[in-house]
Amino acid sequence: MAAVLLALLLLPACFDALTQPGRENPADPANPDTPSRVPPRPTGLGAAVSDRMVVLTWTVSDTTFVDHYNVYKWEVEDVDEEDYELVAEVDVQSYDDQGVTNGQEYRYKVSAVNALGLEGKLSAEHSVTPRLFSVAIEQGRPKTGTRNVSLTLSAVGAAQLMQISNTSDLSGATWLPYQSTYSWELTQGDGQKTVYARFRDVEDNESNVVSDSIELDTQAAIDEVTEDTGGATQYAGDVIHFALDAGEVYGTASVDISTVETGIALYDDGTAGDRAADDGVYERDYTVPPGLEVIEATIVGHFTDEVDNSADEAFADGTVTIHDPPTPSTMLAPVPLSQRRISLSWTRSTDGDFSAYRLFRSYVAGVDASDEREMIYEGSNASQTDFTDTGLEPDSTYYYAVYVVDGIGLDEISNEVSATTPANTPPDPVEMYAPWAPDSTSLIVSWSESDEGDFKQYELIGWEQDPPNPPDTSTKRVIARFDQPGDTFYTHSSLIDSFVYWYRVAVIDSFGARAVSDSVSGSPRM
Ligand SMILES: [Ca+2]
Numbered sequence: 075m076a077a078v079l080l081a082l083l084l085l086p087a088c089f090d091a092l093t094q095p096g097r098e099n100p101a102d103p104a105n106p107d108t109p110s111r112v113p114p115r116p117t118g119l120g121a122a123v124s125d126r127m128v129v130l131t132w133t134v135s136d137t138t139f140v141d142h143y144n145v146y147k148w149e150v151e152d153v154d155e156e157d158y159e160l161v162a163e164v165d166v167q168s169y170d171d172q173g174v175t176n177g178q179e180y181r182y183k184v185s186a187v188n189a190l191g192l193e194g195k196l197s198a199e200h201s202v203t204p205r206l207f208s209v210a211i212e213q214g215r216p217k218t219g220t221r222n223v224s225l226t227l228s229a230v231g232a233a234q235l236m237q238i239s240n241t242s243d244l245s246g247a248t249w250l251p252y253q254s255t256y257s258w259e260l261t262q263g264d265g266q267k268t269v270y271a272r273f274r275d276v277e278d279n280e281s282n283v284v285s286d287s288i289e290l291d292t293q294a295a296i297d298e299v300t301e302d303t304g305g306a307t308q309y310a311g312d313v314i315h316f317a318l319d320a321g322e323v324y325g326t327a328s329v330d331i332s333t334v335e336t337g338i339a340l341y342d343d344g345t346a347g348d349r350a351a352d353d354g355v356y357e358r359d360y361t362v363p364p365g366l367e368v369i370e371a372t373i374v375g376h377f378t379d380e381v382d383n384s385a386d387e388a389f390a391d392g393t394v395t396i397h398d399p400p401t402p403s404t405m406l407a408p409v410p411l412s413q414r415r416i417s418l419s420w421t422r423s424t425d426g427d428f429s430a431y432r433l434f435r436s437y438v439a440g441v442d443a444s445d446e447r448e449m450i451y452e453g454s455n456a457s458q459t460d461f462t463d464t465g466l467e468p469d470s471t472y473y474y475a476v477y478v479v480d481g482i483g484l485d486e487i488s489n490e491v492s493a494t495t496p497a498n499t500p501p502d503p504v505e506m507y508a509p510w511a512p513d514s515t516s517l518i519v520s521w522s523e524s525d526e527g528d529f530k531q532y533e534l535i536g537w538e539q540d541p542p543n544p545p546d547t548s549t550k551r552v553i554a555r556f557d558q559p560g561d562t563f564y565t566h567s568s569l570i571d572s573f574v575y576w577y578r579v580a581v582i583d584s585f586g587a588r589a590v591s592d593s594v595s596g597s598p599r600m
Pocket residue numbers: 291292293294295322379380383
């Protein structure tokens with residue numbers, strides 16, 4: 075009952091985990107983190123044998139996708155009748171087989187299995203025969219990177235002494251106290267090495283000479299690193315083929331795209347763009363991810379062989395250039411604010427490497443190519459997405475477009491928009507008030523205040539009359555100018571009391587449009 079309840083409670087929770095946004099389905103092969111990638115083939119399968127015992131060990135280049143290992147065994151009766159059986163599933167890279175008989179040949183292979191049960195390629199076959207007496211170099215592995223190795227020695231009964239040598243006749247080898255492990259130095263020079271051993275018990279019975287061989291490999295080198303772009307600019311989603319020729323199998327190879335993208339794994343297992351498995355040429359079809367950007371990047375190759383010898387890094391001949399251009403912004407409809415001003419706005423850039431907006435204005439359509447265009451705003455704040463263009467002419471059409479510029483200087487232009495400023499409205503004329511005389515040589519001239527939106531100036535114009543002559547318009551002149559709409563008074567002094575003075579006021583707006591008032595006259599005579 076409790077179990078049923080628990081199951082009912084858990085079921086919706088499991089369902090949630092799969093459908094929850096942001097949590098990728100681990101079983102989906104499209105998910106780059108999926109454990110469904112086939113785990114690599116185990117290498118370095120070796121065995122240390124002793125009396126009725128085989129101890130297998132192996133390695134894999136990358137355990138990321140490994141859940142466990144399958145161990146297969148063939149008890150060889152007829153070498154022509156291969157008969158492997160799965161004998162164990164183990165979590166570690168070793169297996170002790172105690173179900174063996176001395177003198178019988180056994181062959182083993184192992185494979186790695188991922189969390190979904192997908193099994194990788196089988197390792198190379200390893201053949202062993204457990205014996206009463208034995209020696210194994212480095213747990214019986216096929217290869218070593220160092221001359222200083224560990225020997226595993228096995229002798230039954232009351233073995234007391236042992237002799238170890240790099241030569242088959244054990245000439246000159248001293249008898250040592252028997253130990254089950256012993257440090258040994260192989261002869262100089264890379265290649266196949268054999269170590270020989272013999273045991274002696276308390277009654278001076280000597281065993282046969284037993285031996286084990288291992289390949290000494292102290293070198294790793296990269297012959298060549300290549301990329302196939304030919305210098306052509308790549309974009310997100312494009313595939314670059316990398317290849318690294320190391321001339322030996324079972325190593326670990328990678329390339330760096332300068333220092334921007336490092337450790338791109340290459341494969342020699344016939345997958346992910348590798349053209350031939352196990353040929354010592356490590357390859358990769360690398361899909362350019364979004365956001366990656368480099369200009370003439372050097373490709374650096376790295377290689378470590380099966381026994382951890384590191385090659386000097388090597389460089390591809392060409393360089394790689396990858397562009398990720400910015401996403402263009404969209405300009406919204408401009409809003410003319412006045413004859414002089416247009417308000418502009420655009421959508422925000424969300425580019426990871428946003429660098430700047432550059433807003434251009436042109437008097438003719440085609441901002442992208444116009445010779446007339448002019449940059450009116452440049453800003454590096456991605457959230458500053460509006461600008462008011464000022465100093466414009468009335469009744470004129472302007473064209474605008476904004477560029478988004480990214481970190482390496484790539485840019486993308488927006489749509490083009492245009493707006494026309496309203497035509498200028500000329501000012502209304504002001505009303506002149508009758509001048510009055512505070513004394514016999516002055517007149518105070520005043521007028522109504524202009525409410526013109528783009529008021530610029532009053533011009534007070536005056537001329538004289540010497541009665542009974544008519545007004546002398548040849549004396550007409552600007553007496554004074556006033557820059558504030560509130561300046562509506564003027565004291566005209568040093569006048570002749572017999573004269574009549576005539577006045578009118580022109581209101582001038584920012585575009586030079588004028589409106590002239592009616593004229594008024596007055597005399598300083600009291
Ligand atoms: Ca090597």
